Amino acid sequence: MTWRTVIATLATFLTTIVVAFWLINEPARMQKAEDGFAGRSMEAGAIIYANNCTRCHGPQGEGLPGLAPALNTETLFDGTRITEVGWAGTLQDFVYSTISGGRPLQSAGTTWPQRMPTWSTEYGGPLRHDQVRDVTAFVMNWGRAYDENVIELQANQSDMTDMESFEPVGIDIFSPELPAGNPDNGETLTVSLGCTACHIQTEVGPAWLAENDPDGKGIGTRANERFLSADYNGMATNAEEYLRESIVRTNDYVVEGYEPGIMVATYGEQLTKQDLSDIISYLLNLK
Ligand code: HEC
Numbered sequence: 001m002t003w004r005t006v007i008a009t010l011a012t013f014l015t016t017i018v019v020a021f022w023l024i025n026e027p028a029r030m031q032k033a034e035d036g037f038a039g040r041s042m043e044a045g046a047i048i049y050a051n052n053c054t055r056c057h058g059p060q061g062e063g064l065p066g067l068a069p070a071l072n073t074e075t076l077f078d079g080t081r082i083t084e085v086g087w088a089g090t091l092q093d094f095v096y097s098t099i100s101g102g103r104p105l106q107s108a109g110t111t112w113p114q115r116m117p118t119w120s121t122e123y124g125g126p127l128r129h130d131q132v133r134d135v136t137a138f139v140m141n142w143g144r145a146y147d148e149n150v151i152e153l154q155a156n157q158s159d160m161t162d163m164e165s166f167e168p169v170g171i172d173i174f175s176p177e178l179p180a181g182n183p184d185n186g187e188t189l190t191v192s193l194g195c196t197a198c199h200i201q202t203e204v205g206p207a208w209l210a211e212n213d214p215d216g217k218g219i220g221t222r223a224n225e226r227f228l229s230a231d232y233n234g235m236a237t238n239a240e241e242y243l244r245e246s247i248v249r250t251n252d253y254v255v256e257g258y259e260p261g262i263m264v265a266t267y268g269e270q271l272t273k274q275d276l277s278d279i280i281s282y283l284l285n286l287k
């Protein structure tokens with residue numbers, strides 16, 4: 001054997017060991033990356049759930065009587081529920097698509113007076129697809145208590161990419177500057193975010209439409225007057241700022257006759273600049 005052959009043999013041998021070692025460890029590495037991803041997705045989902053879903057489905061998914069059904073329940077995870085509604089796909093897809101698209105009020109067999117709102121931006125809701133996916137992962141995780149198989153159903157979770165690009169507008173009323181608003185989109189958002197449930201369908205919050213207001217003024221007109229009134233204690237100096245403040249810092253100034261803490265206080269974390277601008281431009285039109 002020449003020295004060349006010895007070196008070549010040794011090199012081949014070493015390469016084989018390195019490749020074998022890598023091959024043995026790769027699945028573990030992949031699994032670790034996937035577990036890490038699923039964990040982050042679920043954590044993000046928990047926050048989205050707390051901000052958007054607890055008021056109807058309860059903090060632990062136990063459901064609230066008269067508002068919305070339980071999600072943390074065996075019948076959702078053992079297949080009873082999807083069989084009942086005639087869903088042919090997987091449970092994961094059922095949960096994902098219900099959250100995305102919501103349910104129309106007239107959906108067959110519904111016994112709930114309210115509708116399940118639309119959440120995906122695809123259908124005019126406030127959540128991007130990755131956020132819908134995260135909150136789906138969070139809901140599906142309850143299934144662990146009932147059925148070990150649901151963990152596998154979470155496998156088809158894909159990119160995290162636009163998670164990073166989501167920038168909530170925050171709770172400052174002067175910055176960032178808002179882009180031009182689209183009132184039609186704003187109107188859609190006020191429905192999917194549930195604003196209209198308090199401000200139009202009921203009188204839980206001050207009426208938006210002139211015909212429902214005792215003084216016959218829509219919110220667009222009132223917004224021009226509120227910040228000038230004697231009891232006003234906020235920071236706004238014009239109607240746009242007043243509306244922005246009312247939405248992202250709702251408890252700074254509380255309209256007379258209402259209690260603080262009733263309106264959802266987390267919109268600054270859920271809305272982008274564009275969403276907020278769209279909503280404000282819609283409200284300004286409601287003279
Ligand atoms: C305004 C109240 C309300 C809010 C807020 C709400 N839901 Fe619902 N949700 C409902 C109602 C009502 C139903 C039942 C609709 C039906 O059966 O027609 C429902 C149904 C569902 C279902 C299907 C359950 C089943 O058994 O058919 C899922 C999953 C769900 N909601 C998840 C969510 C998630 C996740 C959020 C937060 C992003 C959320 N919901 C926010 C009212 C609400």
Ligand code: HEC
Nearest residue numbers: 193194195198204205206246250253254255258262263264
């Ligand atoms: C759970 C009920 C509820 C929901 C949901 C809700 N609001 Fe309100 N809103 C209130 C209440 C109550 C007040 C009055 C107390 C206050 O000023 O904070 C109010 C006040 C306001 C005001 C000031 C009204 C005025 O006459 O000066 C605006 C503007 C407003 N909300 C916009 C919105 C928008 C936009 C959404 C959805 C993104 C929304 N609200 C969701 C209950 C709600």
